[in-house]
Amino acid sequence: MIQENIYIILTEPESPGNVGSVARAMKTTGFANLRLVNPCATDVAETRMMAHRSMDIVHNAVHFSSLENALKDIHISIGTTMRKRQIKFPQFSPEELALKIKDLDDDTKVALVFGRERNGLHNEELNLCQFQSTIPIVTQNPALNLAQSVMIYTYIFMREMESSQNVNVYKPAGQEAIESVYTHLEQALRRVNFIPRDDMQTFITRFRRFLGRTIPEVRDLQMLHKIIQVLSGEDKNP
Numbered sequence: 485m486i487q488e489n490i491y492i493i494l495t496e497p498e499s500p501g502n503v504g505s506v507a508r509a510m511k512t513t514g515f516a517n518l519r520l521v522n523p524c525a526t527d528v529a530e531t532r533m534m535a536h537r538s539m540d541i542v543h544n545a546v547h548f549s550s551l552e553n554a555l556k557d558i559h560i561s562i563g564t565t566m567r568k569r570q571i572k573f574p575q576f577s578p579e580e581l582a583l584k585i586k587d588l589d590d591d592t593k594v595a596l597v598f599g600r601e602r603n604g605l606h607n608e609e610l611n612l613c614q615f616q617s618t619i620p621i622v623t624q625n626p627a628l629n630l631a632q633s634v635m636i637y638t639y640i641f642m643r644e645m646e647s648s649q650n651v652n653v654y655k656p657a658g659q660e661a662i663e664s665v666y667t668h669l670e671q672a673l674r675r676v677n678f679i680p681r682d683d684m685q686t687f688i689t690r691f692r693r694f695l696g697r698t699i700p701e702v703r704d705l706q707m708l709h710k711i712i713q714v715l716s717g718e719d720k721n722p
Contacts, residue, residue, distance in 0.1 A: 491517040491595045504534030505631030507541040513638035518545040558659045560594040563613030573616045573693045582644035589655040656699045672716035
């Protein structure tokens with residue numbers, strides 16, 4: 485894994501100063517890929533003041549209309565959150581995630597997704613991420629601000645990548661391939677008239693929680709597709 489393939493995604497950042505501070509944190513730790521989803525104005529005095537010689541990262545940032553679009557070419561997506569959710573996904577520390585990704589193939593794209601300053605990522609946005617992560621802190625009040633959070637993750641990732649020996653390198657499946665499994669599963673369950681205890685969306689979210697503990701390769705997803713086909717009777721169609 486190399487730093488050039490780590491992408492920082494800010495979802496609807498509200499403060500130009502925060503965007504500038506994030507760019508500064510990224511440059512300090514050797515990261516350059518910034519993606520912005522429906523951001524505030526970024527080419528303003530407040531951004532330039534906080535970026536401090538890092539405006540090239542802001543100028544080169546790619547803008548997207550939705551998080552889903554921003555993740556289309558990503559292989560591993562990590563959603564950051566400080567809030568407890570109704571369906572509890574495993575939450576990994578920055579150190580745990582750095583260990584998981586440091587020996588990935590050098591062509592693997594990894595996204596660190598950060599939410600809004602006031603209320604973070606929505607549940608639907610977190611569901612698009614394979615992993616959820618939080619920074620262990622002593623108190624929730626005051627909380628870490630956006631740039632501080634980005635700095636912690638990028639520093640830890642930088643440190644682990646510098647120590648990586650690239651042993652047991654493998655290439656994980658991409659975001660779209662993983663999403664296709666969830667779509668296929670839902671279609672198959674409806675095909676056999678399966679009625680979940682809660683509702684279909686909650687059931688699929690629980691499956692996301694299960695698969696989210698892993699970094700599946702393409703062949704792993706092919707196996708899941710085949711199992712779904714067999715159990716739903718799809719492969720018996722003429």
